[in-house]
Amino acid sequence: MALIEAEGLEKRYPGTDFTAVAGIGFRVERGEAFGFLGPNGAGKSSTMRMLACVSQPSGGSLRILGDDPVVHGRALRARLGVVPQDDALDLQLTVRENLIVYGLYFGLSLKHMRAKSAELLEFAQLADKAGERVEHLSGGMRRRLTIARSLVNDPEILLLDEPTTGLDPQARHILWDRLFRLKSAGVTLILTTHYMDEAEQLCDRLVIMDKGLIADEGTPRELIDRHVTREVVELRFPPGEQEQAAEKLGGDVEVLPDRLLCYADDGDAALARVTEAGLRPLTALVRRATLEDVFLRLTGRSLTD
Amino acid sequence: MTRALAYWLFRYRRTWQGTVVVSVANPLLFLLAIGAGLGSLVRGDVEGVPYLEFFAPGMLAAAAFQNAFIDAGFGVASARGRERVYQTAVATPLSPGEVMGGHLLFVGLRVFVGALAFVAVMAGFGLFSSSGTAVAVLLAATLTGIAPAAVVAAWAVTVTDFPRLNTVFRFVVMPMYLFSGTFFSVEQLPAALQTIMYALPLWHGADLCRSLALGTATPGTTLLHVAYLGVMAVAGVLIGRVTFRKVLYV
Numbered sequence: 202m203a204l205i206e207a208e209g210l211e212k213r214y215p216g217t218d219f220t221a222v223a224g225i226g227f228r229v230e231r232g233e234a235f236g237f238l239g240p241n242g243a244g245k246s247s248t249m250r251m252l253a254c255v256s257q258p259s260g261g262s263l264r265i266l267g268d269d270p271v272v273h274g275r276a277l278r279a280r281l282g283v284v285p286q287d288d289a290l291d292l293q294l295t296v297r298e299n300l301i302v303y304g305l306y307f308g309l310s311l312k313h314m315r316a317k318s319a320e321l322l323e324f325a326q327l328a329d330k331a332g333e334r335v336e337h338l339s340g341g342m343r344r345r346l347t348i349a350r351s352l353v354n355d356p357e358i359l360l361l362d363e364p365t366t367g368l369d370p371q372a373r374h375i376l377w378d379r380l381f382r383l384k385s386a387g388v389t390l391i392l393t394t395h396y397m398d399e400a401e402q403l404c405d406r407l408v409i410m411d412k413g414l415i416a417d418e419g420t421p422r423e424l425i426d427r428h429v430t431r432e433v434v435e436l437r438f439p440p441g442e443q444e445q446a447a448e449k450l451g452g453d454v455e456v457l458p459d460r461l462l463c464y465a466d467d468g469d470a471a472l473a474r475v476t477e478a479g480l481r482p483l484t485a486l487v488r489r490a491t492l493e494d495v496f497l498r499l500t501g502r503s504l505t506d
Numbered sequence: 507m508t509r510a511l512a513y514w515l516f517r518y519r520r521t522w523q524g525t526v527v528v529s530v531a532n533p534l535l536f537l538l539a540i541g542a543g544l545g546s547l548v549r550g551d552v553e554g555v556p557y558l559e560f561f562a563p564g565m566l567a568a569a570a571f572q573n574a575f576i577d578a579g580f581g582v583a584s585a586r587g588r589e590r591v592y593q594t595a596v597a598t599p600l601s602p603g604e605v606m607g608g609h610l611l612f613v614g615l616r617v618f619v620g621a622l623a624f625v626a627v628m629a630g631f632g633l634f635s636s637s638g639t640a641v642a643v644l645l646a647a648t649l650t651g652i653a654p655a656a657v658v659a660a661w662a663v664t665v666t667d668f669p670r671l672n673t674v675f676r677f678v679v680m681p682m683y684l685f686s687g688t689f690f691s692v693e694q695l696p697a698a699l700q701t702i703m704y705a706l707p708l709w710h711g712a713d714l715c716r717s718l719a720l721g722t723a724t725p726g727t728t729l730l731h732v733a734y735l736g737v738m739a740v741a742g743v744l745i746g747r748v749t750f751r752k753v754l755y756v
C-alpha cells in the first residue's frame with residue numbers, strides 16, 4: 202500500500218474561481234523522499250496543506266496512510282510532521298518551550314517533552330540555544346527548530362514546505378544533512394522546493410508542478426534523460442545577436458532572454474561546432490543538464506524568474 | 507482544550523506578575539479617588555447608598571467587560587494573524603474548536619484574576635457584608651467578561667485588519683462601558699437610550715454585580731441576568747466553532 206495516494210486532486214479557495222490545484226495524481230511509498238518542484242504559485246503549498254489534513258480538497262480523491270483525511274484528519278495529523286513554509290514559531294517563547302508546547306498539543310506529557318526536547322535540540326544542533334527566545338535566532342536556526350518541532354511525535358511522514366528557501370549555502374547543507382539522517386531512519390519525506398539542486402540532492406522521486414498541474418514525474422535522472430540531453434552549452438551573445446546565432450546554430454537550442462542553451466550529448470563537441478560556425482559568444486560554458494533544464498523544456502519558462 | 511490552554515499558560519508565565527500588579531493598582535486608584543474626593547461631589551446617596559458603594563461593583567463589571575474585549579478581540583486576531591498561533595496548533599491533532607476553547611479558557615482565567623484583584627481591593631474598602639457576597643460578586647464579574655469574550659472571539663478570528671477592532675472598541679465598547687449603569691444609574695438616561703442599554707450585556711453584568719454586592723438582588727433579576735449572559739456565552743462558542751473552522755481550515 203502506498204502511504205499517500207492522490208487522484209485528480211483539486212483545490213479552489215472559497216470566494217475565488219481560481220483553481221490553485223487543478224487535478225493532480227501521485228503516489229508516495231514508505232521510506233521515499235518525494236518532491237514537488239515548481240515556481241511561485243504552482244500550487245505546492247496548497248497541495249501540502251491538503252496532505253497535512255488542514256485544507257479540504259475541492260475535488261478528486263486523497264488517501265493518507267490508507268485513510269480519508271477529511272474523515273480521519275485528527276488521527277492522521279497525530280502521525281504527520283509538518284514544517285510550514287513560514288516557520289510560525291512562537292517568538293515570545295524560548296527555543297525549548299516551543300518544542301514542549303507543541304508536544305503538549307499532541308497530548309504528550311510535560312515529563313516526556315522535557316527529555317524529548319533535549320534530544321531534538323541535540324539533533325537540530327540547537328542545544329546551546331535552548332533557553333533563548335526564538336526572536337534572537339537566525340533564519341537557519343529557526344528552520345532547524347521548526348524541523349525539530351515537527352519531530353516531537355516521531356512522525357511517519359514529514360511534510361516540508363520549502364525547507365531551505367532563504368537560507369545561505371552553509372545553512373542549507375546542515376539542513377540537508379539532517380534530512381538525510383531522518384530518511385535513513387525510515388521517515389518518509391515529502392518536500393516542496395524551487396531549487397533544482399535540492400530536488401536532485403534530496404528526492405528519490407519528484408513531480409514537476411506548474412499552474413496547478415503536474416507536468417511530469419520521475420526520478421531526477423529519469424526526468425533529465427527524458428527531456429534533455431546529457432550536457433548543456435550555455436552561450437551569451439551581445440544583445441540583439443542571440444536570435445541570429447540561434448538560427449545559425451540550428452539543432453536543439455533554447456533561447457532565453459539573456460542566453461542560449463544548446464542541448465548536446467557531448468558538450469565540448471557542440472562548443473567546437475559553435476566556433477566552426479564562426480560564432481563568437483561573449484561567454485561559453487559546458488555543464489551537465491539539471492532539473493532546471495527539464496523544467497524549462499516542460500514549461501518554456503525558467504524556474505527562477 | 508486543556509492542551510491548547512497549556513500554550514497560553516506558558517506565555518502567561520512570563521507576564522503574569524506585571525498584569526496582576528496592574529489589576530490591583532487600577533481599582534485601588536479608582537476607589538481611592540472616588541472614596542476620598544470625587545465621591546463627595548456626588549451629593550447624597552445614589553439609589554440609597556453612598557456613591558463609592560454604588561460605583562465599585564459597576565466599575566468591576568465594566569473593567570471585566572473591557573478586559574475581555576481586549577483579550578478576546580486583539581488577542582484572537584493576532585493569534586490568527588501575525589503570531590500564527592492557531593495555524594501551528596491545528597497542524598497537530600487539535601481541532602479548531604479546541605484551539606478556540608483553550609484560548610477562551612485563558613481569557614476567562616485572565617478575567618477571573620482581574621476580577622479577583624478588584625474584589626480583593628473592594629474587600630479592603632470594607633464594601634462586602636460577608637465573604638459569601640464577595641465570592642458571588644467575583645463569579646458574576648467573571649461571567650460578565652466571559653460572555654462577551656466568546657462572541658468577540660468568534661468574530662475577531664475573521665478580522666484581518668486591526669483598525670476595525672479599534673473602531674469597534676471606540677464606538678461600541680466604550681459607549682457600553684460608560685452608559686450601561688456602570689458609573690451612574692441608567693435611569694438618568696433618556697428613555698430611548700435606557701431601553702437600548704437594558705438590551706446590552708454590560709447592563710446585565712453591572713446590575714448583577716451591583717445587586718449582589720449591595721444585597722438588593724432578587725432571584726428573578728439574578729436569574730434573568732445569569733441566563734442572558736449564559737446564553738450569550740454559549741452562542742459565542744457555537745458561532746466560534748464555525749468561524750474558527752472556516753478560517754483555520756482554508
Ligand SMILES: Nc1ncnc2c1ncn2[C@@H]1O[C@H](COP(=O)(O)OP(=O)(O)OP(=O)(O)O)[C@@H](O)[C@H]1O
Pocket residue numbers: 214217220221239240241242243244245246247248286395756
Ligand atoms: N488561502 C488562499 N486563498 C486564496 N488563494 C490562495 C490561498 N492560498 C493560495 N492561494 C492561491 O493559490 C495559488 C497557489 O498558491 P500556493 O501557495 O499553493 O503556491 P506555491 O506553489 O506554494 O507558491 P510559492 O512557491 O510562492 O510558495 C496562488 O495563486 C495563490 O495566490
Ligand SMILES: [Mg+2]
Pocket residue numbers: 245246247286362
Ligand atoms: Mg508555497
